[in-house]
Amino acid sequence: MLKIDGIKKTYSNGKGLKSLSLKAKRGEIVCLIGPNGSGKSTALRVIAGIIKCDNGTCRLNNTETFDREIKRDIGYLEESPFYYDNISVENFLTFIWGVKYSNEPNDELQRLLKKFDLSSIRNYKMKELSMGLKKRVGIISSIMNYPNLIILDEPANGLDTKSIINLKDEIKRASERSIIIISSHILEYLKSLGTRIVFLKEGLAIKELNIDYSVNLEALYRSIYMT
Amino acid sequence: MDRLKLYINSVLGKKTIKRFAIYESVKWIILVLASYFLSCFFYSLDDTRRPFMNLAFLFLGIVLCVAKLRESIFANEISFLKKLGFADNEILIKCLFNFKNIFYAASVYYAVSFQKTLSLYSVLACIAGALLAFCSILAISYIYVCIVASLRKSRIIINVALIAGLAVALATAIIYVYRNNIAPSTETLVLVVAYISESAVSSAISLVFFDSITWLSLAASVLIAIFFLGFKSKVLYLEEWSVNITARVRKSKATVQSLSMFKAFLLRDMRSLYTDAVFMLMQIVFLVIGIWISSSVATEDLFGLCALVCWLNSFNIYTLFLIDGKFEWIYKMLPLRFSKFMLMRGVCVLTYTAVVPSIILGVAVFNGLSALYALGLLIALMAMVAIIYIISSGILLMFYPNIEKSELCFLLGNFLIFTPLLPVALVCAFLVGMKTGSRKWEVQ
Numbered sequence: 001m002l003k004i005d006g007i008k009k010t011y012s013n014g015k016g017l018k019s020l021s022l023k024a025k026r027g028e029i030v031c032l033i034g035p036n037g038s039g040k041s042t043a044l045r046v047i048a049g050i051i052k053c054d055n056g057t058c059r060l061n062n063t064e065t066f067d068r069e070i071k072r073d074i075g076y077l078e079e080s081p082f083y084y085d086n087i088s089v090e091n092f093l094t095f096i097w098g099v100k101y102s103n104e105p106n107d108e109l110q111r112l113l114k115k116f117d118l119s120s121i122r123n124y125k126m127k128e129l130s131m132g133l134k135k136r137v138g139i140i141s142s143i144m145n146y147p148n149l150i151i152l153d154e155p156a157n158g159l160d161t162k163s164i165i166n167l168k169d170e171i172k173r174a175s176e177r178s179i180i181i182i183s184s185h186i187l188e189y190l191k192s193l194g195t196r197i198v199f200l201k202e203g204l205a206i207k208e209l210n211i212d213y214s215v216n217l218e219a220l221y222r223s224i225y226m227t
Numbered sequence: 228m229d230r231l232k233l234y235i236n237s238v239l240g241k242k243t244i245k246r247f248a249i250y251e252s253v254k255w256i257i258l259v260l261a262s263y264f265l266s267c268f269f270y271s272l273d274d275t276r277r278p279f280m281n282l283a284f285l286f287l288g289i290v291l292c293v294a295k296l297r298e299s300i301f302a303n304e305i306s307f308l309k310k311l312g313f314a315d316n317e318i319l320i321k322c323l324f325n326f327k328n329i330f331y332a333a334s335v336y337y338a339v340s341f342q343k344t345l346s347l348y349s350v351l352a353c354i355a356g357a358l359l360a361f362c363s364i365l366a367i368s369y370i371y372v373c374i375v376a377s378l379r380k381s382r383i384i385i386n387v388a389l390i391a392g393l394a395v396a397l398a399t400a401i402i403y404v405y406r407n408n409i410a411p412s413t414e415t416l417v418l419v420v421a422y423i424s425e426s427a428v429s430s431a432i433s434l435v436f437f438d439s440i441t442w443l444s445l446a447a448s449v450l451i452a453i454f455f456l457g458f459k460s461k462v463l464y465l466e467e468w469s470v471n472i473t474a475r476v477r478k479s480k481a482t483v484q485s486l487s488m489f490k491a492f493l494l495r496d497m498r499s500l501y502t503d504a505v506f507m508l509m510q511i512v513f514l515v516i517g518i519w520i521s522s523s524v525a526t527e528d529l530f531g532l533c534a535l536v537c538w539l540n541s542f543n544i545y546t547l548f549l550i551d552g553k554f555e556w557i558y559k560m561l562p563l564r565f566s567k568f569m570l571m572r573g574v575c576v577l578t579y580t581a582v583v584p585s586i587i588l589g590v591a592v593f594n595g596l597s598a599l600y601a602l603g604l605l606i607a608l609m610a611m612v613a614i615i616y617i618i619s620s621g622i623l624l625m626f627y628p629n630i631e632k633s634e635l636c637f638l639l640g641n642f643l644i645f646t647p648l649l650p651v652a653l654v655c656a657f658l659v660g661m662k663t664g665s666r667k668w669e670v671q
Contacts, residue, residue, distance in 0.1 A: 049310075050310055068312050068314060071310065071312030072312060078306075082307035087238055095238060096311060098233045099230050099234075
């Protein structure tokens with residue numbers, strides 16, 4: 001169970017996240033929508049426990065997400081992930097697996113490599129990969145072993161169509177075991193994937209609704225942000 | 228520790244911590260001994276080259292330190308490791324691996340500086356000197372890293388600061404005793420800092436007033452290489468612009484718009500530098516030292532210090548080239564001529580390098596130095612900066628726009644290490660560089 005209670009994070013320029021409260025349980029896919037600078041990435045960083053919020057709490061199964069002990073239960077894909085340039089794709093993913101789960105990676109990693117068409121380039125160094133391929137590696141690193149909470153910050157950016165479809169499949173599959181939070185600007189993609197949407201504007205969560213096929217996201221977006 | 232073992236195994240590619248430690252120790256010993264024997268050999272040939280050699284290694288050290296600091300501070304590695312659940316102390320220990328090259332660079336510098344007789348004492352002084360540089364940088368950078376990375380305060384930070392402080396004090400004392408053959412006193416730290424400053428100043432003077440045939444031929448060969456590179460780059464640049472009539476029209480418009488664009492890019496460059504913490508820190512340190520000595524030392528030393536400031540500052544040009552490397556497409560979208568681009572850089576470099584020396588000389592004038600003489604010195608300094616600019620931008624152009632920080636350090640490092648060898652070797656290095664640079668430029 002993820003419980004976010006009034007988290008706030010303000011940067012020195014006055015921008016950031018002013019207030020966000022949210023509850024989510026396993027099986028839910030929560031989508032964050034908002035224009036650039038609305039506080040989506042900040043919210044995700046706070047939820048992932050990368051930065052500490054000024055106010056409020058963010059707990060996963062009653063443990064603060066900022067605590068080190070819970071990191072293995074969180075998979076987080078940043079907008080611009082970090083990679084070690086000089087190690088191979090497989091070594092990079094094995095390293096992350098080893099650090100998080102303290103054992104040898106199982107067949108799941110191989111399956112994901114195959115699913116995202118990375119099997120043939122598993123021995124390539126990270127620096128030799130294109131932006132899209134790196135993004136796929138980042139996605140695998142955040143969803144592998146299906147942690148309790150998966151956070152994806154604009155995961156579809158830079159991916160080709162096949163990878164976007166594969167990502168959608170994997171998110172659906174992961175949602176059976178995890179809570180998933182995604183931010184994106186592609187409304188149709190979020191509609192086809194999410195169970196709930198939170199609209200952020202200038203750091204505030206201004207609207208929250210469950211997604212069904214009758215929801216017209218574009219009309220909602222226009223009424224919230226373009227009027 | 229399990230995480231660190233995994234890091235060493237997976238990322239650094241070493242099977243065990245023990246093997247990693249042995250490998251690094253052996254590497255360090257070989258590096259220091261090689262530098263020692265190399266310097267012995269060169270000094271036996273011509274002792275007058277010692278200051279330049281020292282300055283070269285000092286500069287190599289600074290380049291390495293700045294690059295490593297930037298890399299470790301601005302890369303997202305720390306948040307990546309935090310995301311994986313690394314503890315604060317594990318991250319701090321891991322950061323030490325990043326900083327090991329600074330220790331090596333400092334060791335090499337001191338191995339070169341301390342060469343006289345190979346004794347236990349000289350080795351000890353070398354290690355102490357390296358520790359001095361290493362710990363000073365470590366202490367400053369860790370405070371910054373801890374703030375940037377929002378690491379929680381823990382005992383390990385206090386311990387690191389304590390050990391760094393002790394090591395600095397110990398190293399300073401050993402160096403002072405070794406070099407002066409006198410017992411340490413309460414003034415040790417001040418005297419050692421003054422000694423190092425004096426050494427650096429004399430190095431700068433010898434660099435500015437080089438007159439041997441070797442150095443002149445070196446300078447000539449570098450300038451020829453730069454001219455060739457600049458010319459080739461310009462031709463390639465224009466080829467991209469002059470592919471059709473539209474491009475030609477744009478080129479003619481360039482003269483109309485260039486002044487405002489010139490100003491805009493110049494301001495952007497200046498802003499980029501002055502918001503850079505490392506750059507600002509350097510300026511403040513130079514300014515404090517300069518004002519401190521402007522009233523108490525001879526004019527030659529003052530000029531020497533200003534020359535050193537300009538020399539070190541002018542190498543910040545690589546920061547500007549890195550920015551351009553990232554946003555190279557912007558230049559190609561704008562009607563900006565290559566000559567304007569290079570001139571813009573030159574003006575920017577001249578402006579920012581002139582600020583600190585101008586203030587120092589201004590204070591010196593206030594303290595009794597002739598204003599005309601100060602103006603003359605400033606003009607001489609700017610002429611020197613212009614030469615450095617031409618040389619350094621030429622080197623950078625080889626790698627432009629695909630400039631990688633690591634490549635740059637490697638290139639400059641090699642350039643400086645082999646500088647005392649022969650101009651022929653340098654020309655060979657430049658030929659290889661030119662080939663690489665031209666290929667990279669053509670690929671764009």
